[in-house]
Amino acid sequence: MSAIAIDTAGWAFAGAAAWTLLEYSLHRGLGHRWTGNAFGREHTRHHATTHYFAPGWKKALAAAPVVLATAAAAALALGPRPGLAFAAGLALAYVAYEVVHRRAHTHGPRGPYGRWLRRHHFHHHFHAPATNHGVTSPVWDLVFGTYARPGTIRVPEKHAMPWLVDGSGEVRPEHADAYVVNRRRPGQPPRRPLGPPLPHAPGDLAPLGEEGGPPLAPVAAARSEEAR
Numbered sequence: 434m435s436a437i438a439i440d441t442a443g444w445a446f447a448g449a450a451a452w453t454l455l456e457y458s459l460h461r462g463l464g465h466r467w468t469g470n471a472f473g474r475e476h477t478r479h480h481a482t483t484h485y486f487a488p489g490w491k492k493a494l495a496a497a498p499v500v501l502a503t504a505a506a507a508a509l510a511l512g513p514r515p516g517l518a519f520a521a522g523l524a525l526a527y528v529a530y531e532v533v534h535r536r537a538h539t540h541g542p543r544g545p546y547g548r549w550l551r552r553h554h555f556h557h558h559f560h561a562p563a564t565n566h567g568v569t570s571p572v573w574d575l576v577f578g579t580y581a582r583p584g585t586i587r588v589p590e591k592h593a594m595p596w597l598v599d600g601s602g603e604v605r606p607e608h609a610d611a612y613v614v615n616r617r618r619p620g621q622p623p624r625r626p627l628g629p630p631l632p633h634a635p636g637d638l639a640p641l642g643e644e645g646g647p648p649l650a651p652v653a654a655a656r657s658e659e660a661r
């Protein structure tokens with residue numbers, strides 16, 4: 434490989450790495466901290482209904498100016514070829530993120546990375562939304578102190594991913610070591626807490642009964658951060 438090709442590939446890799454920081458900060462900042470924006474509203478909806486994803490045209494409309502501005506700024510700062518390689522790396526990594534995130538919800542894992550990514554992301558969804566803002570990598574969560582190692586993932590019945598459960602709503606055996614579905618027991622009235630009122634939105638998680646549940650403190654902390 435020529436020196437120019439290696440240099441171009443290096444800038445594309447740097448662009449992809451820059452995306453992982455953008456992925457983390459957009460999710461943490463606009464998705465959870467300052468939610469009064471289009472991204473925040475769509476993301477709140479994704480948390481409330483995990484089967485919901487913002488339409489592709491909205492994503493393209495938001496991503497295009499960012500990629501074009503990045504390409505222009507990087508071309509000015511680094512020169513046309515490295516600048517365009519950087520912007521292309523960032524754009525490709527963004528598209529890869531969109532595919533990987535959606536597939537985490539719609540398709541089961543195929544290997545160790547897929548298994549890791551799903552548990553990391555579903556810990557964010559169902560246990561502690563103030564942690565694990567990175568989806569494709571844990572790097573920036575580790576850097577900024579928001580990394581949480583997932584334990585058993587307790588998925589509220591209404592959010593159960595199609596790949597996780599069989600036709601009767603039971604966790605498929607191949608995922609039973611890492612996931613539990615919190616189901617309402619027959620005859621149990623909906624959304625009635627067993628103990629004192631919980632500090633999180635009712636219905637998100639099953640009440641803490643003999644099925645157990647996630648510890649309250651991180652959930653409460655996450656909710657309060659989410660509400661800010």
Ligand SMILES: [Zn+2]
Pocket residue numbers: 479534538554558
């Ligand atoms: Zn998600």
Ligand SMILES: [Zn+2]
Pocket residue numbers: 460464465476480557562
């Ligand atoms: Zn989130």
